[in-house]
Amino acid sequence: xxxxxxxxxxxxxxxxxxxxxxxxxxxxxxxxxxxxxxxxxxxxxxxxxxxxxxxxxxxxxxxxxxxxxxxxxxxxxxxxxxxxxxxxxxxxxxxxxxxxxxxxxxxxxxxxxxxxxxxxxxxxxxxxxxxxxxxxxxxxxxxxxxxxxx
Amino acid sequence: xxxxxxxxxxxxxxxxxxxxxxxxxxxxxxxxxxxxxxxxxxxxxxxxxxxxxxxxxxxxxxxxxxxxxxxxxxxxxxxxxxxxxxxxxxxxxxxxxxxxxxxxxxxxxxxxxxxxxxxxxxxxxxxxxxxxxxxxxxxx
Numbered sequence: 001x002x003x004x005x006x007x008x009x010x011x012x013x014x015x016x017x018x019x020x021x022x023x024x025x026x027x028x029x030x031x032x033x034x035x036x037x038x039x040x041x042x043x044x045x046x047x048x049x050x051x052x053x054x055x056x057x058x059x060x061x062x063x064x065x066x067x068x069x070x071x072x073x074x075x076x077x078x079x080x081x082x083x084x085x086x087x088x089x090x091x092x093x094x095x096x097x098x099x100x101x102x103x104x105x106x107x108x109x110x111x112x113x114x115x116x117x118x119x120x121x122x123x124x125x126x127x128x129x130x131x132x133x134x135x136x137x138x139x140x141x142x143x144x145x146x147x148x149x150x
Numbered sequence: 151x152x153x154x155x156x157x158x159x160x161x162x163x164x165x166x167x168x169x170x171x172x173x174x175x176x177x178x179x180x181x182x183x184x185x186x187x188x189x190x191x192x193x194x195x196x197x198x199x200x201x202x203x204x205x206x207x208x209x210x211x212x213x214x215x216x217x218x219x220x221x222x223x224x225x226x227x228x229x230x231x232x233x234x235x236x237x238x239x240x241x242x243x244x245x246x247x248x249x250x251x252x253x254x255x256x257x258x259x260x261x262x263x264x265x266x267x268x269x270x271x272x273x274x275x276x277x278x279x280x281x282x283x284x285x286x287x288x289x290x
Contacts, residue, residue: 121185
C-alpha cells in the first residue's frame with residue numbers, strides 16, 4: 001500500500017529553495033566528500049560521479065548546472081539526499097537541508113503564464129513556504145528514463 | 151488629461167502612465183527562480199500570486215543587474231498580467247501639462263513610448279505591453 005505524502009523536505013541549492021516529498025528520501029548524508037567519487041561522471045545524463053552508500057555505489061546527480069545555479073557550498077561540505085526510484089537509489093547533491101514540515105505548511109502558487117514556457121522543462125510547480133516561493137523538485141526530471149527526455 | 155507615476159532606479163528614470171499603475175509596494179523581497187527569461191530578475195509574492203520582476207536595466211539597453219532588493223516595487227498592469235518594476239525612489243504622480251512630452255519615433259524597438267521631461271530630468275515612458283511581449287517571445 002502506498003504511503004501518503006504527509007511531510008516535505010526543504011533543501012537549498014545555489015540560493016534557491018526546493019521542496020521534495022519526503023516519501024522519496026531514503027537517507028540524508030551530510031559532509032559527503034569522502035563518500036563521493038567524481039572520477040566517473042556521465043554528464044550526458046547529469047551524473048557527476050558515484051556515492052558510496054551502504055557499501056554500494058549509487059549515481060550522484062548535481063542538478064545545479066542544469067538549472068543554471070552555482071552551488072553555494074564547496075564540494076567537501078555538500079549534502080547528499082539518497083532518493084529512491086524505480087531504477088534504484090540515487091544521490092541528489094544539494095547545499096543543505098533546511099526543514100522538514102507537514103504538507104499543510106506549503107501553499108501552491110500558480111506560475112505566471114509569462115514565463116511558464118521558459119521553465120517548464122525544469123519544474124512545473126512553485127509553493128509558498130514561510131513567505132518564500134520554493135520550487136517543487138520533481139526527481140523524475142533529473143534521474144531515470146523520463147529525465148533523459150528533454 | 152494624462153498623468154504619470156515617476157520613478158528612479160539605478161540611474162534609470164522612468165514614467166508609467168497612471169492607468170497602468172497598479173500598486174507600489176515597499177520592503178518586499180525579490181526571489182530568484184532558476185531558468186527565468188533573461189529580462190526577468192526574479193519573482194515577488196503579492197497576495198498569494200507570483201509576479202515577475204523585470205530587469206529594468208537590461209530592458210532599457212543597459213547591463214544586466216545582479217539581483218538586489220529594491221526599496222520599492224512598482225506593480226503595473228500589462229495585457230499579459232501584472233509585472234513588477236524595481237525603484238529606489240518614487241518621484242510622485244505628475245500631470246502631463248507639468249512637463250514636456252516627447253513621443254518616440256521607434257517605440258516598438260525599445261519598449262519606450264517616449265520621454266517626459268520634468269524638472270530637469272528625462273523620464274522614459276515605458277510601453278508596458280511591448281516589454282511584456284518582448285520577454286514572452288524570449289521565453290518561447
